[in-house]
Amino acid sequence: MGxxxxxxxxxxxxxEWTEExxxxxxxxxxxxxIGDWRFLPEKAGLRRCGxxxxxxxxxxxxxxxxxxxxxxxxxxxxxxxxxxxGNRWAVIAQQMPSRSDSDIKNHWNSCLxxxxxxxxxxxxxxxxxxNNLTVKTPSINSECGGSSSSSSGSARxxxxxxxxxSSRQHGVDRIKNIFSDPRMTTSINGNQxxxxxxxxxxxxxxxxxxxxFLMWDEKEMRRFMEETGVMECQTTSYNDGVYNSCLDFASxxxxxxxxxxxxxxxx
DNA sequence: AAGTGAAGCAACCGCGGCGTT
DNA sequence: CAACGCCGCGGTTGCTTCACT
Numbered sequence: 001m002g003x004x005x006x007x008x009x010x011x012x013x014x015x016e017w018t019e020e021x022x023x024x025x026x027x028x029x030x031x032x033x034i035g036d037w038r039f040l041p042e043k044a045g046l047r048r049c050g051x052x053x054x055x056x057x058x059x060x061x062x063x064x065x066x067x068x069x070x071x072x073x074x075x076x077x078x079x080x081x082x083x084x085x086g087n088r089w090a091v092i093a094q095q096m097p098s099r100s101d102s103d104i105k106n107h108w109n110s111c112l113x114x115x116x117x118x119x120x121x122x123x124x125x126x127x128x129x130x131n132n133l134t135v136k137t138p139s140i141n142s143e144c145g146g147s148s149s150s151s152s153g154s155a156r157x158x159x160x161x162x163x164x165x166s167s168r169q170h171g172v173d174r175i176k177n178i179f180s181d182p183r184m185t186t187s188i189n190g191n192q193x194x195x196x197x198x199x200x201x202x203x204x205x206x207x208x209x210x211x212x213f214l215m216w217d218e219k220e221m222r223r224f225m226e227e228t229g230v231m232e233c234q235t236t237s238y239n240d241g242v243y244n245s246c247l248d249f250a251s252x253x254x255x256x257x258x259x260x261x262x263x264x265x266x267x
Numbered sequence: 268a269a270g271t272g273a274a275g276c277a278a279c280c281g282c283g284g285c286g287t288t
Numbered sequence: 289c290a291a292c293g294c295c296g297c298g299g300t301t302g303c304t305t306c307a308c309t
Contacts, residue, residue, distance in 0.1 A: 003277070003278055003279075003301085003302055003303065004302085004303080014278085014279075015277095015278075015279090016277075016278080016303090017277090017278085036294090037294080037295075038293095038294075038295095050294085050295090051279090051294090051295080051296095052278080052279080054295080054296085055277090055278070055279085056277095056278085058296095059277080059278085060277080067276095087298065087299090088297090088298090089297075089298065090296075090297060090298085101296095101297075101298085102276090102277080102278090102298095103276085105298075105299085106275070106276060106277085107275085107276095109299090109300095110273095110274060110275055110276085111274075111275080114274090
């Protein structure tokens with residue numbers, strides 16, 4: 001069902017993958033593992049660019065990848081994670097290892113987003129839409145004075161934080177730690193607390209201030225999230241490779257409470 | 268049965284971040 | 289420290305299938 005096949009001037013093949021190409025890629029990675037994507041196609045006997053091979057592997061061929069319909073539980077988790085992380089599909093996908101980021105993104109764009117809109121929820125802010133205006137809760141969304149319902153200062157800030165978390169030096173394990181660490185302490189210095197108060201109050205963090213947030217460690221990040229009411233203490237865990245969702249959000253950056261989400265999704 | 272639009276899926280494109288030189 | 293190249297990510301496009309008229 002993919003795109004038609006064509007060839008670049010240098011002979012590189014583009015478009016839909018054949019079964020034979022899939023087998024070659026899988027066989028090569030099974031034997032040698034993932035190395036340098038630049039040289040992998042040639043070594044594997046494929047006339048593809050490395051980027052195309054990487055995409056095919058991660059989105060379709062890698063072991064454990066699940067295709068087909070999303071379960072209601074998966075859809076619920078995607079929506080909840082999106083309410084916190086925004087369009088950070090790679091981070092969301094790392095919380096749902098059996099699904100690729102591309103799969104999740106496609107399902108969101110083609111299905112969940114429209115379903116929420118249809119049911120009166122703004123898919124960007126996760127707030128109810130009333131008369132074409134997103135309802136503002138007495139949270140950071142409104143208090144920060146964002147002029148747009150889809151890109152408030154806090155929303156930008158959250159995305160920046162999520163971006164920082166998802167960067168290579170942090171990784172998803174840090175998110176899991178933040179979500180599940182039961183020993184939240186309050187070791188935060190005076191300057192940072194002042195920043196929190198300002199942001200939680202009626203000022204918008206400047207870009208420089210936002211960058212400062214990215215330097216925080218888990219405790220500080222968690223403190224910030226709780227301070228701003230972004231989320232309650234969450235836990236997600238993996239047992240024997242099985243994804244267990246223990247999400248139970250009470251987030252002002254999103255309207256969902258566990259027993260209400262089904263209404264928004266499936267009514 | 269044919270036409271049409273929506274939905275879903277797979278792949279490409281462009282950009283930003285990071286590491287290397 | 290700047291330039292360069294690669295990788296990964298998010299957005300977009302193109303194609304097929306499905307549902308409805």
